[in-house]
Amino acid sequence: MSSKKSEKASKVRISITNVGSELSFDCPSTPAEIKSAVTAALTAQTPLSLQDIQGHEIIVPADKIGYVEIGEPAERRVGFGVV
Numbered sequence: 001m002s003s004k005k006s007e008k009a010s011k012v013r014i015s016i017t018n019v020g021s022e023l024s025f026d027c028p029s030t031p032a033e034i035k036s037a038v039t040a041a042l043t044a045q046t047p048l049s050l051q052d053i054q055g056h057e058i059i060v061p062a063d064k065i066g067y068v069e070i071g072e073p074a075e076r077r078v079g080f081g082v083v
Helices: 031-044
Strands: 010-016 022-027 048-051 057-060 065-071
Touching (some): 022 048, 031 065
Antiparallel strands (some): 010 022
16 A cells, blocks of 8 residues: 555655654655755755655754755666566
8 A cells, every 4th residue: 555645755764963863754745845944944044844754843953054955856667687
């Protein structure tokens, strides 16, 4: 059972300064939209606000962002094969 929403989701990982673990979630926005939101937050020093595919809002203070990794939506593979 999969939904179209999760198939097109971009993988996002956010490192937060002085925190050992990172935030990792699937975001329904495109990589370009996510990059734009991150750039705007860092430029204006306002909190970064993104939403995951379940509708939860993730808010991170701009001054606490270590790095943001954005992955392209993965193509769904079916069957066996050599990668």
